[in-house]
Amino acid sequence: MITLFVKRLTVIDNSILSPARGLIGESWQVDLELDGEPDFQGMVLDFGDVKRSIKRLIDEQYDHKLLVPADYPSLQVAEYPEGSHLSFAQEDGLQIEHRSPRDAIRLIPCERITADRLAQIIADYLSPHTPDNVAAVRIRLWPEAIQGAFYQYSHGLKHHAGNCQRIAHGHRSRIEILRNGQRDTDLEDEWAERWADVYIGTRSNLIGVSRRDGVEYNEFGYRSAQGNFGLTLPRSACYLIDEDSTVENIAQHVADQLKAAHPQDRFKVYAYEGVDKGAIGRA
Numbered sequence: 001m002i003t004l005f006v007k008r009l010t011v012i013d014n015s016i017l018s019p020a021r022g023l024i025g026e027s028w029q030v031d032l033e034l035d036g037e038p039d040f041q042g043m044v045l046d047f048g049d050v051k052r053s054i055k056r057l058i059d060e061q062y063d064h065k066l067l068v069p070a071d072y073p074s075l076q077v078a079e080y081p082e083g084s085h086l087s088f089a090q091e092d093g094l095q096i097e098h099r100s101p102r103d104a105i106r107l108i109p110c111e112r113i114t115a116d117r118l119a120q121i122i123a124d125y126l127s128p129h130t131p132d133n134v135a136a137v138r139i140r141l142w143p144e145a146i147q148g149a150f151y152q153y154s155h156g157l158k159h160h161a162g163n164c165q166r167i168a169h170g171h172r173s174r175i176e177i178l179r180n181g182q183r184d185t186d187l188e189d190e191w192a193e194r195w196a197d198v199y200i201g202t203r204s205n206l207i208g209v210s211r212r213d214g215v216e217y218n219e220f221g222y223r224s225a226q227g228n229f230g231l232t233l234p235r236s237a238c239y240l241i242d243e244d245s246t247v248e249n250i251a252q253h254v255a256d257q258l259k260a261a262h263p264q265d266r267f268k269v270y271a272y273e274g275v276d277k278g279a280i281g282r283a
Contacts, residue, residue, distance in 0.1 A: 001035055001036070001037065001135065002035070002036065002037070002038060002044055003033055003034065003035050003044075004033070004034040004036070004043075004044040004045060004050075005031070005032065005033045005034075006031070006032045006047070006050055006051075007031050008029050008030070008031065009030045009031065009032045009050070009051070009054070009055050009058070010029075010030045010055045010058055010059055010063070011027055011028065011029050011030065011274055011275045012027070012028050012030060012058065012059070012062050012063040012141075013025075013026070013027045013063060013064060013169060013170065013171050013273075013274045014026055014062065014063065014064060014065050014066065014067050014106075014169055014170060015065075015066050015067070015154040015168045015169050015170035016066075016067045016113050016170075017066065017067070017068050017069060017072075017075075017086075017088050017096065017113075018090075018112070018113070019069070019072060019074070019090055019091045019111075019112060020090070020091055021090075021197050022090050022094060022096060022197060022233070022234070022237055023096055023154050023168060023170075023197070023199060023233060023237065024152050024154070024170065024197045025152040025153045025154045025155075025169075025170020025171045025172060025173075025197075026143075026152060026170060026171075026172050027143065027144065027171050027172040027173070027274035027275055028115060028118075028141040028142065028143060029141070029142050029143070029144065029275060030058060030122075030139060030140070030141060031139070031140040031141075031142070032050065032054065032137070032138070032139060033137070033138040033139075033140075034050075034130065034134050034136070034137055034138075035134070035135045035136040035137075035138075036130075036131075036133045036134040036135050036136075037133045037135075038133070039131070039133050044133065044134060045130070045131060045134060053129070054126060054129070054130075057125070057126060057129055058122060058126070061106065061122075061125065062106060062118075062122060063163070064162075064163035064164060064166055064169045065103075065104060065105060065106045065163075065166065065169060066086075066098060066100070066104060066105045066106070066166070066168045066169065067105075067106050067108050067113055067118070068086060068088075068105055068106065068107050068108060069108055069110050069111055069112055069113050070107040070108060070109050070110070071109060071110055071111045072088070072111050072112070073111075074088065074089035074090075075087070075088050075089075076088075077107070079102075082101060082227055082228055083099065083100050083101040083102050083104070083227060083228070084099070084100065084101075084102050084105060085097070085098070085099045086098040086099075086105070093213070094215060094234050095212065095215075095217070095232070095234075096231075096232065096233055096234075097230070097231070097232040098167070098168055098230070098231050098232075099221075099228065099229065099230035099231070100166065100167060100168075100227070100228075100229050100230070101226050101227040101228075101229075103226070104166040104167070104168075104169075104226070104229070108121060109121070115141040115142065115143075116141075118141060119139040119140055119141045120139070122139045122141075123137045123138055123139040126139070143172060144172065144174075144275045146174045148174060148176070148185065148188060149174065149175050149185065149188035149189050149191070149192035150172060150173055150174040150175065150192055150272075151172075151173060151175065151191070151192045151194075151195035151196055151198065152170065152171070152172045152173070152196065152197055152198075153170055153171060153173065153195055153197075153198045153199070153200050154168050154169065154170035154198075154199045154200070155169070155170065155199065155200045155201070155245040156168060156169065156205075156220075156222075156229060156231070156245075157244050157245065157246060158202070158205060158222040158224050158244065159224070159244060160224075161225065163226075165224040165225060165226055165229075166226070166229065167220065167222070167229035167230070167231045168199075168231055171272075171273050171274040172274065173271065173272040173273060173274060173278070174270075174272045175188050175191055175192060175254070175269070175270065175271055175272065176188060176269070176270040177191070177254070177258070177267065177268075177269050177270075178267065178268040178269075178270075179258075179262075179265050179266070179267055180265055180266050181266070181268075187258065191254060194239070195239065197237065198237060198238070198239050199231070199233050199237055199238045199239070200238075200239050200240075200241060200245040200250065201218065201220050201238050201239070201240050201241075201245065202240070202241065202242075202243065202244050202245055203240045203241065203242050204242075205220045205221065205222050206218055206219070206220055206240065207219055207220065207221045208221075209235070210232075215234055215235075216234070216235040216236075217232050217233065217234055217235060218232070218233055218234075218235050218238045219231070219232045220232075220233075241253050246279075247271055247272070247273035247277075247278050247279045248279040248281075250271045250279070250281075251269050251270070251271035251278065251279040251280055251281030252269075252279075252281035252282075252283075253281070254269045254271060254281060255267045255268070255269040255281035255282055255283035256281070256283050258283065259283035266282075266283075267281075267282065267283050268280060268281070268282050269281040269282075
């Protein structure tokens with residue numbers, strides 16, 4: 001028996017419904033191991049096939065989706081012709097509602113989604129899709145090791161041609177701020193704290209506000225190429241900007257806000273979208 005491995009085969013960016021924290025953005029790097037006997041080529045599986053088929057399956061089924069703990073007692077799922085309607089009560093009583101086409105969510109058979117549990121579920125899903133000479137599939141999910149400030153956010157891009165149009169997908173992202181050419185870690189920490197477990201919404205997608213049991217809620221909604229999307233969240237978990245919440249606009253928004261607060265200084269903001277990619281805003 002031989003083990004084939006691929007480090008960082010892909011990165012899956014998604015949002016998770018957490019009983020303790022609500023809607024959280026996450027970015028997991030994916031390591032793969034395949035146990036098996038060499039085929040007629042002397043390979044467990046050609047690396048080209050790993051990238052072409054296994055990576056594609058992981059991305060299609062788990063990337064840019066809302067991951068939902070299907071066994072959580074305070075979850076209700078209703079199906080309707082265009083998709084699914086989720087109602088989720090956090091442990092503190094706050095409510096989240098999500099409406100979307102079915103492909104925008106993935107129900108995970110557990111009460112709480114963890115990296116280890118999700119990794120096993122992905123491995124179990126992949127196993128039937130591997131050649132007969134592959135005896136076992138193992139997956140490891142791990143977050144980027146970030147030395148410094150980071151935040152976890154969710155968003156949806158109405159005008160995006162791909163899966164970013166899904167109203168609740170997210171990222172775990174570092175932020176770096178240069179003030180007059182020097183790193184300002186205090187400002188980085190300030191923005192990371194402000195955007196901890198936040199939903200960065202576009203103001204024009206806010207279609208309603210309401211109050212339930214003394215809590216204010218924002219309701220977002222839009223129709224895009226994949227269908228109708230809706231999301232209701234506690235107002236305290238939301239941050240509104242005027243533009244679509246692309247990473248380009250997020251980076252520039254932070255730079256503009258800093259410039260307004262400190263007009264005498266120059267700012268350069270590196271806003272990341274998950275792992276090793278992002279945009280730079282200047283003001």
